[in-house]
Amino acid sequence: MIRLPRAATALLALVAGFVALLLYGPLFVAIFFSFFRLERNAVRWDSFSFDAYGALVQNEGIIEAIGNTLIVGGAAVALSLIIGTLLAFHYHGGRSRAREVLQFIIFLPFLMPPIITGLALLIFFREADIPRSLVTVVIGHTVFVLVLVYRIVLARLQSLPPSLVEASLDLGASRWQTFRHVLAPSLTSALISAAILAFALSFDETLITLLVTGTSSTLPMRLWAMMRMGFTPDINALVTVILAGSTALSLLALRFVKPPRALE
Amino acid sequence: MPSGRAVTTETVGVDRRGGAAVDPYRLVVTILAYALPIVFILVPLAMFLVQSFYHVEDGRIVRDLTLVNYERFFTAAAFLPVFVRTCALALGVAAITVALAYPVAFLLASLEGRRKYALTLVFVIPLLMSYIIKIYAIRSILGGNGFLNRILLYLGVIDQPVTFLIFNLNAVLLTLSVILLPFAILPIFVALERIPRNILDASADLGASSWRTFRSIIWPLGLQGTVIGASFTFMLALGDFVTPQMVGGTSGFTFGRIIYSQFGFAFNWPFGAALSVVLLVVVMIAIVLAGRLSRPGHPS
């Protein structure tokens, strides 16, 4: 983009710094207090310890909740990869009114406030007599991240010259062989980046989860419940762990997700 | 050769004049493809709309179509004012986030190479963390015993803990703004990124100052992204019920919480559905208006 004069860059950097402070300030404070304790109004600098982390590991409720959240994430990602890819191929296979409508439907959960998606599913499960459980949470997350996988895979498909598929068929390959040898290898990187983004989105997702969840707890559910009872110090440790995990995930995603323009 | 040629049945040389033109494998795949989104997206939505026309009597849902819920929303004292206040809150959140996000996105777009992507990452990572964790972290700062107060006390800026930052609408406003910031940064960044370098060079070549270039070229071309960012944060803020519950206290009551309680204690699902429909309509209107705003003169 534009090359800015020094003064402008400095000013923008200031604002950006402030924003970064807003975003990370609370997180860093929590991290800080996972290591140190507060007594009356002063920080006890000699209280550095990993106690909070120890407590976290022993907090079965939280650990189970994290586990469930990861399971839900994994399942939602797997489902959305399969269905999203299927839908992308279907859309790419031709032009029709029905396809446009279908695409719009796929986009809906992302375009509406999550509370609506969650409530719609809640009502549906009730009317269809489906008991709320981790399964319903998985369905809710899948519906939500589907559009992401769909868009990424579709963009990849559309970037492939149609002559590649024609060439493969021309040389005698069946449709399955064409998929296996020509299309699938091109899709791998797209699928990986879609999977990572979908997983991250699923992990962050709270509103839908709280609405369609059953008794088995996921992380949002657990913390939601704790809010009434009060937080325990190991939550600070949890903040640190999650931040570390998210950073690792982002770095991983960076290797696979193509930036909008090549690195200059 | 027609453009936009996709791989259709045509390109596989299927006989148009008879013979098996329908491949059973393809049929099954097509049916599956349509079934899943329809069953789990369209049907729930339809049911949800229908539910808003039912009503509750003696703790049971009566399945007769009625407008009673909508009437109640508009006439009863408790709901419309809260809704309007929540809309104002959401607008406030959208305004704050976009105002802060634009400079950040602009800065990111003006960088090159590794610095650009490293810095973008910094602003994107918070998106990947659990939502509720972020609220917790912010809450612990804002409270009477929270970090913010301690710092201010310590620095002597105030001599009494400030309580107007927690358990009220201000807290909700601040918290939502901070949490939704990255959602605003991304679309603006993407839109600014797309501006071709040569257009900006042309502007400078023709003698425009940096400010002029910004006003006449960068701003309009980036407008669509800005509007997307604003409408996205508006939508997310409007329907949120977690943040108000965690930092709103009793005075920080938003529409989202009212809706949520219909599915909890109040146990009036049809009414909750009706309230949500109102929410949805407002969001749709906002998105359409926003779309109009960014449309004129936009090249794409």
Place this chain on the structure above:
Amino acid sequence: MAATARTLVELRDVAKVYGDVTVLHDIDLSLRDGEFMTVVGPSGSGKTTILRMIGGLTAPSRGAVLLDGDDITGLPINRRPFNTVFQDYALFPHMTVAANVGYGLMVRGVAKAEIGKRVAEALDLVALGDFSARYPGQLSGGQRQRVALSRAIICEPRLILLDEPLGALDAELRRQMQRFLKRLQREIKTSFLFVTHDQEEAVTVADRICVMSQGRIVQIGSPREVYFRPRTEYVARFFGDNNLIEGTVAAGDGDRTRVDTALGSFAVALDDGRAAPPVGHPVKLVVRPEAIHLGGLAPDIGNRLRVRIEDIGFVGPISQIQVRSVARPEIDLMVKLSSRAGGLPLAEGGETEIGWSDDECHLVAP
């Protein structure tokens, strides 16, 4: 050359319609076994559609595609014994050159060792033996083109379809590839169907040329035929520069006919076996610029004309001379002469006589 008279592929009464746009009208085309046929025409003439229809990439809206007399219209691409060289080469970017070339064999289940051997042979045929481990992204345009060719040949198809394969190459490379393709085709004796918009290219490589305009076949013939004996004005103008003079048929004698034009009456030798057009019929007289003699005309040159020299243009091997009729100054003609190092003994503005013999001109319907 070396083409038998046997028909390999036939398009019978074929038409192609997209919505309300007709891209091909009433096409009847026979491709002979072992011949190099070029389909030539401007964009939108339907030539690529014909290629795609034979290959199975597009289905005809009407009519049939026949192979050895059998109807293969409903046969899908992957079962037709033809291979295509695509305009953008369509090499699989994630596979090596060897894997690309061997693809057709691989999907057929040929044994790996066999594939390796045949790939090596196919690459040698196009002089790319050392490139088997490279990726398409590492090759130049010309090299990619040859890989695409090699990939099509290795499957030993009955017919190879080439969709404007030389379009992306620079002029010198194009000429080399044209000669290469011609030699290759003679060597492997496979039929080639070559689509191009370049008339010079068509004439260079083809055994027979199929000239297309707006979805119709206008003429099919050998390069000499379409060049010297065009059937319509369109074909006359399509190949190289040409002079066309309006006129009416007059009474002829024996094997010649006469044409009355604004510039005078000229004699035209008739093509073998063709009858003279009826007297009074409007026609256009076609004379190639290079067939016109300028000054010092030999006595047996019957068709003569006094002209003024307007412009002498040097175009390398040829000099293009614009002349204007003295009697009818609104009519001008082009003459082409071989260039001379010392310049031609002509002056702009000078008057001279031009002429051509009666077998160096031709008649077409206006």
